[in-house]
Amino acid sequence: MKNGKVDAIVIGAGHNGLVCAAYLARAGKKVLVLERRHLVGGAAVTEEIVPGFKFSEFSYVVSLLRPEIIRELDLPSHGLQILPLESTVTPMPNGNYLAAWADHDETRRELYRHSPLDADAYDEFGLLMHHMAHAVKPIIGMMPPDPASLSPRDLMSLGTLGRHMRSLGARKFYALHKLMTMSSADYLDEWFETDVLKATKSASGIIGTFMGPRSPGSAYVLLHHYMGEIDGAFRAWGFQKGGTGGVSEAIAGAARRFGAEIRLEAPVGRVLVNNGRSVGVALENGDEYRADIVVSGLDPKRTFLKLVEERELPSDFVASIRRFKTRGSSGKVNLALSELPRLTCMEPENIARWGGVPIPAERYLRGAISVSPTMDYVEQAYDDAKHGSFSRRPYMDVVIPSMIDPGMAPPGQHVMSIFCQYAPFAVDGGWDDAKREKFGDAVVDALAVFAPNIKRAIIGRQVLTPADIERITGLTEGNIFQGELALDQLFFLRPAPGYAKYRTPVDGFYQCGSGTHPGGGIMGASGRLAALTILGQRP
């Protein structure tokens, strides 16, 4: 096919690019996917950074992968296997802890230990969030209509949306409005009195954003996390066997089965535009490929500011893409461990001291450890970042994938994935090797407060700052969502007003990355909706 013409070229084999390619190929298009790196997946890859130890290098849990994509691409037959990640333990500064388990009775008993009122509130909160996620779910699956447009299609779509909102009823509509505008801290204050519970819940409202739990708008990201739970029966939440790269491999497998070709180590340099129409792409080495349809899975900044010449785009569009917020705020530390960490708070005598229920270590280590001991801790982590440095005591979401899938590490040894915030891309003085390692030390030190044996257990360490994430995956400023999930960057504004429907100012050139609606997490919805747009199909 070299230098030959195909129907569609997809730039970037991230999960959305692969989903888009699979749907186009499924519809009979001849599709070529061009990937810069030596493996598919973008930020959803598994790599053996330390020999024998497999790291889900960047993205580490699957939460929102759309059930229709799993079904329509038959991903289980291509290796999708999502294993449960069932609990979260949050160590507290005073030696106590808060645990949430998969079992309702167990979680209630644990919450009751902290606050009998919160134990009751937890169920009601869960139900409200279920309702909210249910309310937002149709929006996730729809092409965002442009409220400023008068086209019949937009008006019809807006009408559908309006009817849907009305059908929620007053109570739920008010709650949804609050959720869309409040800070997660304020929102949670309305429900709970236990600080460590609020801190842990609010943490999911800051993931991937440059906001603190007290920043307005952070409550929406909280909801983003509940959305995966609506399809609970599908079990789309958990840990992919073999690491996150397995999800990408499964989608790539589906795309290939439908006839798509995926070419690795083929970095695209620019999109070829002729008379306002894309006609193909040129690789960095000068090779050209022709196609009537070109789709970019890269983030909006990289897509429009690097791949397309500025003169091909309207200047107000370029200006708004430049302003699109991609401030990376998350880092990742991946560890190879000779032994399991032991949380001091989960030692049997300590559990007994606090009146908790004895739990074998193997059990809580199969779940997440959340380093979010207090609301102030999380907010202060943000304060550091706001003022230009990485958090001295970062918020961390820790999982031990080898406890869930023993194949991730040599027998008896383990891998640990630490998602940490905040590590601002624009750290004062910029990132260098020394600063990266200092950040890695801060992360390990912060964890060692609660798991003192962690330091002696480390036999390999990979520290990834937003600068590293950008360098390796190409995500601008290392933003894990290809652009913040802030209210001014969602729905018909993602990535820019007037261009939220996967089209671009260049005819035949489309976008399908997480920087388009609905974006965020290994969801695949952007890739699917882009493909359906290109194919002229309704979602």
Place this chain on the structure above:
Amino acid sequence: MLKTTPFHARTAAIMEGQQWRRWAGFLVASAYEMSHEREYHAIRSSAALFDVSPLYKYQVRGRDATRLLDRIVTRNVAKCQPCQVMYTPWCDPRGKQIDDGTLHRFGETDYRLTSADPNLRWLHQNARGMQVHIDDESERIASLSLQGPLSRTILEHAIGRDLAGLKYFRLTNATIAGVSVVISRTGYTGDLGYEVWMEAPDALRVWDELISQGRPYGITPAGMLALDIARIEAGLILLDVDYVSARKALIPGQLSSPFELALGWTVSIDKQPFNGKHALAREAANGPSWSLVGLEVDWQTLERLHESMGLAPRLPAMASRVSVPVYDGSKQVGYATSSAWSPLLKRYIALAHLESASAKPGSELEFEITVEHRRKRAAARVSKLPFYDPPRKRA
């Protein structure tokens, strides 16, 4: 790990087939013997002893206790005398039922509310600005239910005095094996029966004394399987089985009002404002659109449907909590939420939600059954609740 009740040392010791289930986060017996059959018959012929400690229990005390409870429940709490017990549901502001339970009045300003679901937050939310002390005593107070025709005799031996004066839905203080207990003339079986309330650390002494005094009278520890049949015979509803709490309903169709659950008699429309009053007053005027009724499945059709497959009628020995469609001609007019073969009445009975138009006693409907993997419909007749109502229930 599930919690165990204060009686666990005794209940675990007599458990024969490891038939446990969970109730409100506790481990409780489904049946102690290999089959629940003898345990069921104890309820109706001698006395069955149930560990009902997992019930949620709240102590409500203080100057505004009556006012708070009157705001929450549908019955008129002001009419509840000290040493009286009231069965009552409670609703949300839409008049949809949240839960039901018993309200025990110990004194002028001293109550205990029992419930199937947690209600601590609901009590607090309604108590703002009131002088009232609310205490969750669910785990502090253990409780036993002694049910059956010989329950009075056994209890009289255990407390060393006559109980003839303790009327239906009244309570009294007593001493069993030196332990202070409260005895209420209540139960969940529709039979002569009592519930005994004690501090958790005293639980085993009370159990041992009741067993020892009851042995000559056939006292039989019984589990939830036996209780489930008895409560269906008695026409008593169960939260999460026969109705969904207004707090947990996902869609409006899952909501029920007390009127729709045959609890209209508990709604005291004329009392001071209470949760759901306006909606319930409207519903009282217009009549509920749904009704909870008894259904008796016709034995002859059952026999015929089985015979057509070459089989004799077979019915499950256990009560069923599977929702079953009920038809009026070709139209589905409702569903049964609990059904059981009554070993005593020798009738196949069910609790059903029906559109009110089809719910008149004597209405001939059809009840879906599966005979040898095939769906069939058996004739069923609407009947009044309860199915079983012996005079000794109120004696």
